[in-house]
Amino acid sequence: MSRETISQSISVVHPISLSHGKNAEVWDTSGKRYIDFVGGIGVLNLGHCHPALVAAIREQATQLTHYAFNAAPHKPYLELMDRLTAFIPVGYPVSGMLTNSGAEAAENALKIVRGATGRTAVIAFDGAFHGRTLATLNLNGKVAPYKQKVGVLPGPVYHLPYPSADNGVTCAEALKAMDRLFSVEIDVDDVACFIIEPVQGEAGFLLLDSEFAQALRRFCDEKNILLIADEIQSGFGRTGQRFAFSRLGIEPDLILLGKSIAGGVPLGAVVGRKALMDNLPKGGLGGTYSGNPIACAAALATLDAMTDEQVHAWGARQEAAIVSRYQAWREQHLSPYLGRLTGVGAMRGIELAHADGTPAPKQLAQLLSLARDAGLLLMPSGKSRHIIRLLAPLTIEPAVLEEGLDILQACLKQLV
Structure with missing residues (x-):
């Protein structure tokens, strides 16, 4: 399928074509599976194709x-x-x-x-x-x-x-x-x-x-x-x-x-x-x-x-997983570019920055590519496009969330 019929003023983060999805996973037209930490840029709190x-x-x-x-x-x-x-x-x-x-x-x-x-x-x-x-x-x-x-x-x-x-x-x-x-x-x-x-x-x-x-x-x-x-x-x-x-x-x-x-x-x-x-x-x-x-x-x-009980449980579970991983990465000195953790609840950003605190957009672009190749979709944000925004569905299965964080961890370690 040609993209020549689509306005070139539309920016695309990931140069793939998706065919279908289920909860926090999507597949492209070649059959490759990805864990989705983009969630339609915050649209899919209940995941892809929620049965209800x-x-x-x-x-x-x-x-x-x-x-x-x-x-x-x-x-x-x-x-x-x-x-x-x-x-x-x-x-x-x-x-x-x-x-x-x-x-x-x-x-x-x-x-x-x-x-x-x-x-x-x-x-x-x-x-x-x-x-x-x-x-x-x-x-x-x-x-x-x-x-x-x-x-x-x-x-x-x-x-x-x-x-x-x-x-x-x-x-x-x-x-x-x-x-x-x-x-x-x-x-x-x-x-x-x-x-x-x-x-x-x-x-x-x-x-x-x-x-x-x-x-x-x-x-x-x-x-x-x-x-x-x-x-x-x-x-x-x-x-x-x-x-x-x-x-x-x-x-x-x-x-x-x-x-x-x-x-x-x-x-x-x-x-x-x-x-x-x-x-x-x-x-x-x-x-x-x-x-x-x-x-x-x-x-x-x-x-x-969206019952209060369910909303709180989803947010607390995802927040705990992200914060725990981030703290471990900081203690391990996983990457010299690992900056601050921003946000609250399950609305979290991870900053990529140089040692002097200046943004590292080049490394974020590298991370997007590495993660995509490894089967994880991420979304950039920040004035300098140097902050990863994590928007996995609130309904993501714990094992899939951990798998996605594993991929993120491996890719952060590869940044140069």
Whole structure:
């Protein structure tokens, strides 16, 4: 099969062609097996072809494959929104809407906050990633490759340092930068919202400083600014809880959902305070495919599997295995390029760096190739593409997880 018909502006990490998968394993068209630590970039928390999701998709496909909810509501959408809003761990009344993707959820959130506040300015964070659509590009916390050659972007958007123990930026430094922003760059009364990832994904799995998160929540309350939590990658059990914002001791006003919400079927959502979600005119929200019945059926099956007990057990098991291995590697001086372990729960990054702490992207590229040849798929992240992000399905069998870590260990040892 030729790839000449595919835009060369699409970047591909692994030059293989996959044919099928089961839980945490995939096979390419030549029959070679791989352990999947990419998980569709965080989409497959329940693994490839989870039996309950496959059954739900098949059953729904015999009843109703599509209807535009704006034209006539359908049962899967109605049932999912009831279940989904009850699944959000906040103390206020929740409503929401379904979208086709996480980026579309972010776009709609921007409309919602503009309608609710009458303001337009948005504060985002260095290292952020919120999508590849035109408005979300400006929210992203780095230029290359997302903002190159596309001209003026929708705004106004301003960026602050992202405080995390994983990147060395302190709460005090971030608050000082925020004070400067409102002293020099923009009137605080013009700000509609802050948008933040509780755990940054693209930046290398950086956990937000909880002191800053709580200070930001207080600041937003004082200034009548809305707080959006992007849980597209960190949600649905990835950190060992339903959503990562709960770890920080805050409740956002709006929450962006996507990726693992429907086990691989395209779906996203924006949910939050009912008064905010209801402020636009009739017809201001919606979409032809948003909340497709088959996607809704897959999401309902996902929620059935996401019990608190199960989510905690999956996260704790995977976290224990990764942390134990990493600590052993450090004690063994496995590789001179083995840097920090970032993230939380089963959302973990392993940094590759030189002895002086500078990023080692060349070694990460080597690691991707070595691991792939050995039967393990990995995903890069970080500003310099020097952090491995580990996104194995939460449902991965313990033996398969250990096998994957064995391969990673052997490949780390070979880096030069």
